[in-house]
Amino acid sequence: MKLWVLVFINALAVALSLAIINFYFQKNLFDFFVTFFVSLLTSYLVFYYLIERFVYSKIKLIYKLIHNLKLGKDLKDALGEYVSADPINDVELEVKEWARDKKSEIDQLKDQEKFRREFLSNISHELKTPLFAIQGYIEALQEGDIDDPEMTRQFLEKASRNVDRLAFFIKDLDAISKLESGEIPVHYDRFNLVDLINEVIDSLELKAKKYNITLHFKEKYHSPTWVIADREKIRQVFVNLIDNSFKYGNSNGNTSIKTFELHDQILVEITDDGIGIEEKYLPRLFERFYRTDKSRSRQIGGSGLGLAIVKHIIEAHEQTITVRSTENIGSTFGFTLQREK
Numbered sequence: 001m002k003l004w005v006l007v008f009i010n011a012l013a014v015a016l017s018l019a020i021i022n023f024y025f026q027k028n029l030f031d032f033f034v035t036f037f038v039s040l041l042t043s044y045l046v047f048y049y050l051i052e053r054f055v056y057s058k059i060k061l062i063y064k065l066i067h068n069l070k071l072g073k074d075l076k077d078a079l080g081e082y083v084s085a086d087p088i089n090d091v092e093l094e095v096k097e098w099a100r101d102k103k104s105e106i107d108q109l110k111d112q113e114k115f116r117r118e119f120l121s122n123i124s125h126e127l128k129t130p131l132f133a134i135q136g137y138i139e140a141l142q143e144g145d146i147d148d149p150e151m152t153r154q155f156l157e158k159a160s161r162n163v164d165r166l167a168f169f170i171k172d173l174d175a176i177s178k179l180e181s182g183e184i185p186v187h188y189d190r191f192n193l194v195d196l197i198n199e200v201i202d203s204l205e206l207k208a209k210k211y212n213i214t215l216h217f218k219e220k221y222h223s224p225t226w227v228i229a230d231r232e233k234i235r236q237v238f239v240n241l242i243d244n245s246f247k248y249g250n251s252n253g254n255t256s257i258k259t260f261e262l263h264d265q266i267l268v269e270i271t272d273d274g275i276g277i278e279e280k281y282l283p284r285l286f287e288r289f290y291r292t293d294k295s296r297s298r299q300i301g302g303s304g305l306g307l308a309i310v311k312h313i314i315e316a317h318e319q320t321i322t323v324r325s326t327e328n329i330g331s332t333f334g335f336t337l338q339r340e341k
Contacts, residue, residue, distance in 0.1 A: 010047050011039075011041075015035075016036065018036070019032050020032075023035075127166070130169075133158070141155055141156075172305040175305075176309050186229075186317060187230050188229060188230060190226060191226070191229070192225065193226070194224060195224075198217065200239060201215050201217060207246060208255075211246040212253075213251075213255055215254075216256040216257065225259055227340060228337075228338045228340055230313075230317070240310050241270045244333075245274065248272070256272075257270055261339070265319070265339050266337045267335075268335055268336075268337065269333070270333050272330050272331055273329070275327070275328060276326050276329050276330055278327050279325075286310070287308060288304070288305055289304040289305065310333075319337060321334070
């Protein structure tokens with residue numbers, strides 16, 4: 001509301017009140033109009049001066065401070081030349097917007113604090129399990145009560161496996177930290193996706209036999225499929241997703257890899273016939289350390305970062321990754337790559 005409108009309304013109310021009171025006692029219409037117009041003019045001038053001097057100028061000052069500080073100016077520069085035509089209304093809008101922003105910031109800080117606590121808890125859990133195991137085996141050997149060379153060898157092998165698990169976890173943690181901070185750039189190159197898939201299958205053949213899972217990549221896909229991407233990072237995506245299908249697949253199960261040509265993309269799908277995932281877990285599946293079955297995940301091992309790394313690599317390529325799954329039937333992870341035009 002404009003200042004003069006606000007002042008006029010107040011002056012009108014005062015003038016009308018005084019004129020009515022005067023008419024009530026004098027019963028003279030001329031005195032009524034004289035009193036009304038004189039009171040209106042006097043009240044308008046007095047109110048205008050008082051409101052402008054003691055209220056409006058302060059509101060304009062507050063508005064300029066709020067407005068300029070929101071623009072990111074320093075406090076000493078906040079009192080600039082900008083003056084709103086309607087600072088009272090603008091102050092209200094600015095304060096409401098400020099309140100919304102602050103609420104959003106507070107909610108974000110709460111989410112970050114929750115994430116930080118979960119992250120530290122997960123880090124602690126993933127580190128202490130192998131560390132305590134290593135500590136136990138070493139202490140047993142240091143005490144010198146074990147005379148059996150075979151048992152000594154077994155203890156050393158178990159300690160070595162836990163060291164490998166710890167090193168693997170730290171490697172994954174370092175990788176995802178660099179991916180999130182953008183320290184690992186994407187080196188785009190033209191390569192045959194089919195060749196890369198066959199290389200990954202060959203490298204994981206022994207591991208597939210260990211889990212008693214058969215890898216399928218049909219002959220019809222063996223004609224060249226050229227894509228533009230970072231070859232080594234996409235290799236890691238395949239390794240992580242196929243390894244995930246091993247861990248949560250069934251014995252004598254199958255993992256199939258398929259590719260589909262889209263308009264300007266290649267869609268890759270990796271499907272297993274394992275235990276599947278409940279629908280309620282799917283939205284959080286790519287979060288760091290998130291596991292749907294924590295008891296089984298501890299038995300299987302792994303860092304809990306594999307799918308998070310996959311997501312960051314695909315998003316760094318400005319592509320998408322999805323998952324669909326049915327419990328006790330299997331899961332399909334799909335991601336896109338830029339097709340060579």
